[in-house]
Amino acid sequence: MRHAVKKSMRIVAGLVLLASTSLLSSSLHAQELRGKITGRVMDPNGAAVAGATVKVTDVARSTTTTFTTNADGLFDALYLLPGTYQVVVEASGFKKSLQDKVQVEINQTRHLDISLDVGTPQETVTITAEAAQLNVSDANLGQTIDRKRVDELPSIHGDPYTLMGLSPGVTYTGSSRLDRPFEPTHIAGFAMNGVRGIRSDLLIDGAPSTATANANEVIASYVPPTDITQEFKVQTTTYDAQFGNTEGGVTSIAIKSGTNQLHGTAYYWIEPGGWAANDFFGNSRGQARPFTFSNRPGFSVSGPVIIPKLYNGKNKTFFLFSYEGIRDSRPRFDANNVWVPTAALASGDFSAYVSKVKIYDPLTGTFNATTGAITNRTPFTNNIIPANRIGAVAKAVLPFFGSPKGGPAAGFLVNGNIFDSTLAEKTRRYDNFTIKIDHNFTEKDRFFWRYSWYNRDSSYNNYTGT
Structure with a gap:
């Protein structure tokens, strides 16, 4: 028997346009996974400095957004991609303040208390920001898996979701044998803080990335390669009202965006055939070791969109493209409650089962039209069907069942x-493609578009050898 599985996912995620109107901004915030920097600007005595100019610069893309502090000295820089930022504050009668290397993580609110020194704007006070040690902006409990850990920690078959298990209160409940990116019923099978497994929400770039499989199971509809995963956040308890489609936690992944520098990666992960040990069940039954192998090539490239003599997208338009493929063979047999006839059964010999079942001659018996019962049937001698009573069609079909x-x-x-x-x-x-475009129209109007696609074709449970 040949069982083929083909699955194609086409996910268009993105098309997020940041407009300056409060109505549109409010609607986009419903599933906003980018970070923000908030702050309060003060004089040496702690009094608010109103009207100060605040410039927030994305270091990787050289894009700057300008703000002005309000009467309370407050400012908000919203919709920031995860990364490193520089914050410059200027006000008349004070030295310029430069907050350098301000790290913003996915869905993080980074708060800065900026104290200005008396002087002239021509003088600059530079402060290197330290990583925030405590989340004081909301009641979320969870952990951010940053780019460094995504890069350096091992992940099975390049699946970033395996790193969810690093978060406190998260336990894997899926099958350890079904761990490849195209086995979505199991790769996201984590239980969070006591909730049953496969009941957590998954978001990629702010868009839901889930589907349903068996009853009450939430599975991943797309798994990005680790090479294009910027970082992700696992929220296990008391997350914002914008989340919470399920009773479990929420895992949010941010896909990389291009920068002003051209970047690329390439890899080829290989498991040579014959290196794997025998399957546990094969050892227990004395069966031979199957031939297994796994090949996973991939690459990614990102940078500014540049069309010679036509368009220079530095500081403005960026792209990302990635590919990953898997070709492998591994033990798998999960056909339950099935069997094939033994040689004796195939020849009509049921004598070994006479205490369990009796085989009657279908040409004998009396049918009662009122009750629908058949009586006075004649059993075959010794529970054996005569060879001349086995039909030609049955004899032709039996070889296709295979042997025990x-x-x-x-x-x-x-x-x-x-x-x-x-x-x-x-x-x-198995082929996996992603393309992403980011474009900055103005300081406050931005746009991104992402298209992700994968295809899978596999065969298993071929126990008949046909």
Whole structure:
């Protein structure tokens, strides 16, 4: 029997246009995963400095947004991509203040208390910001898995969701044998703070990235390669009202965006055939080791959009493109409650099961039209069907059932006699593509578009050998 699985996902996530109107800004905030910098500007005595000019610069893209503090000395810089920022504050009668290396994580509110020294704007006080040690902006509990950890920590088959397990209160409940990016029922099978597994929400770039499989299961509809994952945040308890489509936690992933510098990565992960140990179930049944292998090539490239002699997108338009493929073969056999006829059963010999079942001659018996019962049936001698009573069609079909690979499972007559640990699931084709465009129209109007697609074609449970 040949079982083929093909799955294609086309996800268009993005098309987020930041307009200056409060109505549109409010609607976009409903699933906003970018960060923000808030702050209060004060004089040496702690009094608010109103009318100060605040410039927030994205260091990687050289884009600057300008703000003015209000009567209370407050400012808000919203919709910031995760990364490093520089904050410059100028006010008449005070030295210029430069807050350098301000790190903003996914969905983080970074608060700065900026104290200005008396002097002239020609003088500059530079302060290197330290990482925020405590979240004081909201009641969320969770952990941010930053780019450094995504890069340096091992992830099975390049699946970033495996790093969810680093967060306190998170436990994996899925199958350890189904761990590839195209097995979404299991890769996101984490239980958070006591909630059952596969009941957590998943977001990519602020858009839901979930689907449903079995009853009451929330699964991942798309898994980005680790090479294009900027960072992600696992929220386990008391997350904002903008989240909470399920009773579990929320995992939010931010896909990388291009910068002013051209960047690229390339990799080829390989598991040579024959290096893997035998499957546990194969050892227990004395069956041979299956042939397994795994090949996972991939690359990514990002930078400014530059069309020679036509367009220079530095500081303005950026792109990201990535590809990842998987070709592998690994043990898999999960056909439950199935069996194939033994040689005796195929020839019509049921004598070994006479105490469990009796085979009657279908051409005998009396039918009662009132009750629908058949009586006075004649059993075959010794529970054996004569060879001349087995039809030609049945004889032609029987070879396609295959032969038993072993004895029945414990407690069964024949069930499980085809279990074969040497059978493998073969992924003939898995391709994963992502393209992302970011564009800055003005200081306050920005846009991004992302298209992600994957295709899977595999075969498994081929226990008949057909």
